[in-house]
Amino acid sequence: MNAPLTPQPLDAALLQQMADALRVLCADAVEQAKSGHPGAPLGMAEMATVLWSRHLRHDPADPRWPDRDRFVLSNGHASMLLYALLHLTGHDLPLEELRRFRQLGSRTPGHPEAGVTPGVETTTGPLGQGLANAVGMALAESLLAAEFNRDGHTIVDHRTFVFVGDGCLMEGLSQEAISLAGTLGLGKLIVLYDANGISIDGAIDDWFADDTPARFRACGWRVIDAVDGHDLLAVDAALTDAVTASRQPEAKPTLIVCRTTIGKGAAGHEGTADVHGAPLGRDGIAALRTTLNWPHPPFEVPDDLRAAWDARDAGAARRSAWHARFNAYAAAQPVLAAEFERRTRRALPTNWQARTDEAVAALAAQWVRDGKPIATRRASQLALNALAPLLPELFGGSADLTGSNLTDFTGHRRITPQHRAGNYLSWGVREFGMAAAMNGIALHGGFVPYGGTFLTFSDYSRNAIRMAALMEQRVIHVFTHDSIGLGEDGPTHQPVEQLAALRLIPNLDVWRPADAMECAVAWVQALQRRDGPSALVLSRQA
């Protein structure tokens, strides 16, 4: 198991300087871009500094190391904060890229994009989705831990940290994510809420008066409330508490409510909506430097602070400690270790091609023998029955329509809060949450997720499907009841425009198999696809 990460006693004065370095770097980059969101990075500077310098287990030299902690910036408009963190901790993101913030072709786009910037775990911006992605990541971690860890050999044990803002929590999607995480008891999920009380239209009291801690508690979360988000010691204590609690087998997911001031440090703009989405301007930047007593020119970070931020040595030590543990595991469990390695590498099993050819041929022979038409949803289930044994990483589910989508396969193992070692999840009536969490599972690695609902309700999850396409993630959507032929349920359930609308999403493969064989082939292609999601659009009737 990962040893507690408290490498050095907390030096509050140094940490504050590190936070201010982060703050000014963000403000300078937004100013240079003449575009962007300075308010959230300034407000979250202390939260980010404490988390990234004292709790987040990562290695800047290898941002794909399987057992790294995940960090998700769900309020993605604060992207500059993440870029500054990646740069300062030593990721492959040079200062030059920070100067090119929000410019075409830079590795510092307006919102964080997975695959573009090393260390960015998921693409965020559409609010609420980062949190739901994180639920998928934490779920994947817990499933892999249940499947691969052995007594004395803990090779999967990492946390998923998320920053969320008020906007994320207003989105209904957040509720699907929160409810799932609480129900499933995803104890290694730790969310830091940047509670600044401001959204774009102003002070939120008139449109968002929820008692958010009570809402999370109602959904089975542990809440650390009323933390002063600018008090480095308080944030550190909360994170220490949360990380410690996450080691318990029955841990709940944790929410840390950090009360912050948007635009902290920007004299005259603190705590207002106007600092949310516009650069501070020349005078504002000057005032920030005065307030912080920061004499350094734009984009310059003093060497001592650079050294304090640099996480490469600590990261290398963490990663090599894990590799040592993994080697011991591999010696004791060579088959499991090889399988773990294959799955986290996203490689298909050996002989996949030959075995799937064989499986599909057997299905074809069976269907020819039977000689009668079957619904493609039924063909899909038969294909799953044949293919699932060949692909242990297959992870199925449905948004409460298992018996209609026919997404369960022979021998599937249901995941419940008590039984984590499974490969099938009833997601509940949460189409969007399912889709966004599946994106998180795919991003995490170790599983190939698919999930079902009615074609009409692809509308509910549509933006998450788009995000999978943007991120080029292997996520498979099973959309059954594909035509007005479903009849009696009426127009609310009859898809008309959905098939064509899905086909408009760039990089989404849409399959509408015309018979059982095409359905089987579509499944194989979707499972093999390396650069994006697929939608299988299937009929109810034969």
Next chain:
Amino acid sequence: MNAPLTPQPLDAALLQQMADALRVLCADAVEQAKSGHPGAPLGMAEMATVLWSRHLRHDPADPRWPDRDRFVLSNGHASMLLYALLHLTGHDLPLEELRRFRQLGSRTPGHPEAGVTPGVETTTGPLGQGLANAVGMALAESLLAAEFNRDGHTIVDHRTFVFVGDGCLMEGLSQEAISLAGTLGLGKLIVLYDANGISIDGAIDDWFADDTPARFRACGWRVIDAVDGHDLLAVDAALTDAVTASRQPEAKPTLIVCRTTIGKGAAGHEGTADVHGAPLGRDGIAALRTTLNWPHPPFEVPDDLRAAWDARDAGAARRSAWHARFNAYAAAQPVLAAEFERRTRRALPTNWQARTDEAVAALAAQWVRDGKPIATRRASQLALNALAPLLPELFGGSADLTGSNLTDFTGHRRITPQHRAGNYLSWGVREFGMAAAMNGIALHGGFVPYGGTFLTFSDYSRNAIRMAALMEQRVIHVFTHDSIGLGEDGPTHQPVEQLAALRLIPNLDVWRPADAMECAVAWVQALQRRDGPSALVLSRQA
């Protein structure tokens, strides 16, 4: 004000027979259709009987009476329950239509459809949306009350009752609705939760473990918990309590948690998922009759129970009492009364055509004088400035992007929890909730709602836009930042497929004005449209 509605002392034995009549009628109709959902109607029979016979203020002879209570069946798959209620209470829905349940061309389609069946207030089926529609209805009621009621003359004073199931509450949309209703203090909204613990995939504990009462309380609701949903006296007491509380000026919305057994009465099927969505079968129907000691043949309701259910006399009395109040109001406030009457009739103001022609001509002249291109989002705001004074029922808003969507107009009055007499709402970051609640506002009458967000995020609200199109409601969506030209925000915010995808939705008018004049004309057309929603797709840049 409406006098308390407790016309007769509660006769529990009679009410139980009424509930059983309802139950058997629903089971018979589902059986006849060989398709449908018997479980929820059987489980909610007592809740429905108490509400409809003792608390709901309606008049079967005039289901459009403006001050009627609204009833929304958010778990729309229980449609047969609603049809049976409408039939038994005396709406224009003869028994013959119940026999044609779920048949093409019947007035009893698989899910309730507004405009098809008299007394159906909104189309439901896509889960969560009925609840959000109801929030819009309750909001419209409260805004109209603030605008039109005068001391001694209360002409707007009705409740919105909603049935929701577990599925509705799993949908994230429900959170947007709950949070809005709690924040705005919609005290005349009363939700009855059919807590049967079962959804299609089985017992919900493994995927929905929320403490739902605590969640609602966290969002500012009053909760009446742990009501036995099959105990007529308990349900009546809870409803009496809720209705009484709703008369207080500072009332909160109320949730009544009714613990029920799905399929109640269906021997061998009670409390199981298999009774959710399949007919009971010949044996099951026989067993139900035995359990209930119900000797009557299919579709036959004894005369004494028909008489007990018949709500026409009481409805006529209620409605004529309201008309008497309205006449007194009209005598005291003739201008207001005429305006109220016009707006609830959905008629445009007198001289609308001439005045809009004039306003548009003035805009055109101004734009020609200025002689420089402007962004269509800015043209939209100028058009709103010109048109809003002509249309008092205009109700604007934005999903937390007012300054970007430019959806506010000169002289708009912001709605807050403390100030209800307004015409502009900051909806918070709740695109789907905004769209679904706008549908409810339009269905309620008295307002023409429009709301803004970025075009990309039309994905979030897509199914509610579809529902407005299906229901032919005048709802206007303002989608700004219409092209990849928004640039720096990157692909998550850049619409690519959304314009084409919106154009696929049948009966949605999609306008993408090429210049300021086209934008003004599009606004006029959208405001005048009588048979469906419009989307105005607008540019950020000039």
